[in-house]
Amino acid sequence: MTHLDSRGLPLSTTSDLAAEHYREGVDLLLSTWPGTAEALEAAIAADPDFALAHAARARLHAIRTELTEAKARIATAEEIVARRGTERERSHVEVLSLAINGQSAKALQRALAHADSWPRDILILSLPLGAFGLLAFSGMADHDQARVDLCERHARHFSVDDWWFVTYRGWAHAENGNVTLGRALTQRGYDLRTNNANAAHALSHAMYEGGAGEDAERLIADWLPRYDRTGILHGHIAWHAALGALERDDPERALAIYADCIQPSVTAGMPVNVVSDTASFLWRLQAYGHTVPAGLWAAAATYSGEYFQKAGFAFADVHMAIIAAAVGDKAAVEQRVQVLTGLIDAGALAAGPVVPAICRAALSFADEDYAGCARILEPVAVDVARIGGSGAQREMIEDMLLLALMRSGEAVKARALLDRRLHRRPSPRDTRWHGLLAA
Structure with a gap:
């Protein structure tokens, strides 16, 4: 039986439990929601040779500025994926390794190429997006437009009910000046998965950019206590x-x-x-x-x-x-x-x-x-x-x-x-x- 990730891509693990915890962990990671580390550690415990679980754990360490741990984890993922990984998984780990090891320009180039081949590999597609993504920190003056272009290029690969993609597509449009579309999309992303800090964040941004600051305050006052x-x-x-x-x-x-x-x-x-x-x-x-x-x-x-x-x-x-x-x-x-x-x-x-x-x-x-x-x-x-x-x-x-x-x-x-x-x-x-x- 081939195990799949949350967007239907095959995973190199034979463990039902490892695949289940990995899917949960990645969705929590992309929601910036507590419990991510525990889910990914459970995936690794169920299959210590599950390269992508180690890679996702490395990504979380990097987000938390735990760079020593991040580099150790991604090195483990690289060693494993060389032995038992698919082409997609090897590319996935390579992109994360470049980002974690400070090679941002190369990481951006490889992430964009990876997305062209495997657009539904959302952990990699997420890297160029967001306020602190590889595009934002590339030094480009037009990174807001570049994020919109990236999302629109791959929109056909995602349904209107994909909470992650809808949220980031909306955020990209709101930041690039199309606030009406951005707010509608981020609202949909928020409604699809309310336990998602990135969605609450994106929607508050869209409200702010549209001059609806009091709407953003009400949203945050209602949502933040549950986070x-x-x-x-x-x-x-x-x-x-x-x-x-x-x-x-x-x-x-x-x-x-x-x-x-x-x-x-x-x-x-x-x-x-x-x-x-x-x-x-x-x-x-x-x-x-x-x-x-x-x-x-x-x-x-x-x-x-x-x-x-x-x-x-x-x-x-x-x-x-x-x-x-x-x-x-x-x-x-x-x-x-x-x-x-x-x-x-x-x-x-x-x-x-x-x-x-x-x-x-x-x-x-x-x-x-x-x-x-x-x-x-x-x-x-x-x-x-x-x-x-x-x-x-x-x-x-x-x-x-x-x-x-x-x-x-x-x-x-x-x-x-x-x-x-x-x-x-x-x-x-x-x-x-x-x-x-x-x-």
Whole structure:
């Protein structure tokens, strides 16, 4: 009897139990749902020579930034698949190995080729997708469009009831500006599998991008209590609710969410989310004219000191610089900029000059040199997407430019930027700022 994965692809295992646990584990992994590790470990226990179970376990380790464990697990998968794997399984393990071992460009190239041959191998198709996927972190300025193109190329291989594909297809469209379609698709994905943190996350993004921030807050308030706090997206989804409260000019509510769900001492999130969510929330809170309670910036700096000390991960670099600037560590920002500039000169930073520019701008903004901040950001504003992440995350950089223009007396430029933003996504905060400029 040939065992199949959850999308009908054959598996090289003779164990009914191993196949069953693997299917469960992959679906939990792609839902970012607690229990993934246990399901995959059960699959491995039932068949220690099940290469894809080891590979999926390696992927989970990598997501949790447990790189030593991830590399050991993927090495085991490579050894097994060389002995008893199919062509598809060997390619599957190769792609994951490249990603886990830091060869992102090759991993992206091989993942796209793999998807052309086996589009329903969803663990591999998932790698280029999402805010932190291989496309987002490729340094491409048009990665939002590239995700849409990838999903549409393979849409015929999935039914309208495939909760995973519908969710990611919707997220891709919402991030790329087709918010109506994106919200409809992500809503369907959410309805098909509600115990899915990625679906709740994608739907809240679609609502936010459509100017329906209060809808997103209601969704999160209803859904988040059913998601265990050990879930790695718990804090990040709460971050979206905190942004909604800031949009409504309710800093007390926003801070309560931060204290309960987002700050480093309470969240089980991925380090990249913890660093970026704390940095961007506290920056927004302060930049919008509210007081950051004593100790919060210092706690964010202490946490971030354990991660991303080596420059070259563009999305992390920007947020690390914002934290350092906020606590007055100018030397750390300048050192990171120096290293990043060297990487650009060596052709080793895919995202390019926008990364050190944002770091320098963050320092100027913290120093209240708003004219200087605007001078740095204006020429690179069109390239901000190259740092990766989502539109909601990158909006902080646009806020930095907008506030720098407003505070340096560049009212005409500020109004033009606000007009574009209000046309793209109605926002209570932008409406208030537009009123201030018009007064």
